Amino acid sequence: MPKSVLSKRISIIAMAPVNSASVALGAVHCGASDYLNKPFTIDELASSLERAGLHHHMDSRARQLRDRLQMQEGLGQMIGRSPQMEKLYRILSKVAQSNHPVLILGESGTGKELVARTIHSFGPNPEKPFLPVDCGSLVPTLVESELFGYVKGAFTGANHCKDGLLVAAGSGTVFLDEIGELTLDLQAKLLRTLQEKEVRPVGSTHCTPIKARILTATNRDLAAMVERGTFRKDLYYRLNVVNLRLPPLRDRREDIPLLIAHFLNRIHRAHPGRFSIHDDALHTMVQYDWPGNVRELENAVEHGVTMASGGEIQVGDLPTQLQQLALAVLHAAISAGKNQEAVPCKEIVPLAVKERDAIFDAIRVTNGDKLEAARLLGIGKTTLYRKLKEYGASGARRPD
Structure with missing residues (x-):
C-alpha cells in the first residue's frame, strides 16, 4: 500500500478475494481500518463504512487532543499560556504557512529569534536551513559578504567564491536580527534583492535568483527611524507585510512559573540532580519587572541553581537585584504594619x-x-x- 496514500488523513478499507487471517492482519498493519472478503453484501459494506467513519472520527478527536496538550504550555519551544501568548500563537499558525516577510518587534530578550525559528518550523519547508544573521554584531562589509556572497578576488583575502546566506538557504529561511542596524547602503541593496528576488555577489556582474523567506527583527522603533531618515521607508514597507509584537515578560507574569519550570527541567536533563524553587523565591521572581525579559529570567534560574546549597532555590540564592526587591518588599510590609491604624x-x-x-x-x-x-x-x-x-x-x- 503506497505511503503517499497512508499519509493522508483518510480511512482505508482493504478488500481481497481470499478469506485469509494473515492477509487481513497484514492489511490492518499497513494502515487499513477494516477488511472485506470478496464477494460481500451491501449490509457488510455499510457496516464496514460505519466502522471506518467511527475510526476516522476517533482518530480526529485524538489528534485534536494531542494538539491541545501540546498547546498547554506553548507552541513549539515557546512557553506561555497568557492571553498575550495565545493571541501570538494564533497569528503564528497563520503566518507560518505563507511565504511573506515578517517583521518581529519586541524588547531585548523577549525571544524574537525563537519566534522566527517557530515560524520556520511550522512553515512549508521546515527541513530546509534556518540561517540567522545578527546585523548589529558585524561590521557593514561583513554583513554584505555574509548575505550576498562574493566572487574570487572581490577584496583582499577573497581567495575563492562564496555563496551568501540568501542563496545558501535555498527555499529555507534567513533571519535578519537587529535589522535597524543596517547602513543605508545595505538597506538599498537588500531592498533591491527583495524586489527582484535575486542577489548580486560582491565583485560580480551577474545575479543569482533566490527563494529564501526573509524574517526580520528589531528592538528599535523603525517607524521613528523612517521619520528621521535613518531607515528607508520603502524597505520598511517591504519588510512590514506582517508584524508581530512580542509582549515583555512584565506584561505576562502568569507565564513566569511555567518558564522557570521549563528552565529547571532543561537543567535537570543536562546535569544530575533535580532542583525546585521555594515559594518566597518564586513570589519574588513574579513581582520583579525583568527589564532583560526571558533571557534575564533564564540567567536568574541558572544563577539560583549554581548558588543553591541544596535542591531548593531560596531567595538568598537569587541574583542581587532580586534579593534587593525581596528586602524592599519586606521592609515596606514592616513599615506599613507599624503605621497602620x-x-x-x-x-x-x-x-x-x-x-x-x-x-x-x-x-x-x-x-x-x-x-x-x-x-x-x-x-x-x-x-x-x-x-x-x-x-x-x-x-x-x-x-x-
Whole structure:
C-alpha cells in the first residue's frame, strides 16, 4: 500500500478475494481500518463504512487532543499560556504557512529569534536551513559578504567564491536580527534583492535568483527611524507585510512559573540532580519587572541553581537585584504594619506573636543573615539575639 496514500488523513478499507487471517492482519498493519472478503453484501459494506467513519472520527478527536496538550504550555519551544501568548500563537499558525516577510518587534530578550525559528518550523519547508544573521554584531562589509556572497578576488583575502546566506538557504529561511542596524547602503541593496528576488555577489556582474523567506527583527522603533531618515521607508514597507509584537515578560507574569519550570527541567536533563524553587523565591521572581525579559529570567534560574546549597532555590540564592526587591518588599510590609491604624477585627493577634513572625520572616528572607535582619527590623543585634533566645529557636526557621 503506497505511503503517499497512508499519509493522508483518510480511512482505508482493504478488500481481497481470499478469506485469509494473515492477509487481513497484514492489511490492518499497513494502515487499513477494516477488511472485506470478496464477494460481500451491501449490509457488510455499510457496516464496514460505519466502522471506518467511527475510526476516522476517533482518530480526529485524538489528534485534536494531542494538539491541545501540546498547546498547554506553548507552541513549539515557546512557553506561555497568557492571553498575550495565545493571541501570538494564533497569528503564528497563520503566518507560518505563507511565504511573506515578517517583521518581529519586541524588547531585548523577549525571544524574537525563537519566534522566527517557530515560524520556520511550522512553515512549508521546515527541513530546509534556518540561517540567522545578527546585523548589529558585524561590521557593514561583513554583513554584505555574509548575505550576498562574493566572487574570487572581490577584496583582499577573497581567495575563492562564496555563496551568501540568501542563496545558501535555498527555499529555507534567513533571519535578519537587529535589522535597524543596517547602513543605508545595505538597506538599498537588500531592498533591491527583495524586489527582484535575486542577489548580486560582491565583485560580480551577474545575479543569482533566490527563494529564501526573509524574517526580520528589531528592538528599535523603525517607524521613528523612517521619520528621521535613518531607515528607508520603502524597505520598511517591504519588510512590514506582517508584524508581530512580542509582549515583555512584565506584561505576562502568569507565564513566569511555567518558564522557570521549563528552565529547571532543561537543567535537570543536562546535569544530575533535580532542583525546585521555594515559594518566597518564586513570589519574588513574579513581582520583579525583568527589564532583560526571558533571557534575564533564564540567567536568574541558572544563577539560583549554581548558588543553591541544596535542591531548593531560596531567595538568598537569587541574583542581587532580586534579593534587593525581596528586602524592599519586606521592609515596606514592616513599615506599613507599624503605621497602620487599629481597625476592629474578630480576632486580635497578640503583639508578641506578630513580633515573632516579623523576626522569623526577616531572617528567612535574608537567608539567615541575622545582622541584616536586625537592620531591616530597626532593632539592635543584641535585642534580636535576646528575642530569639526567648523564642527558644536559632532563627533558621519559624517554630511550629
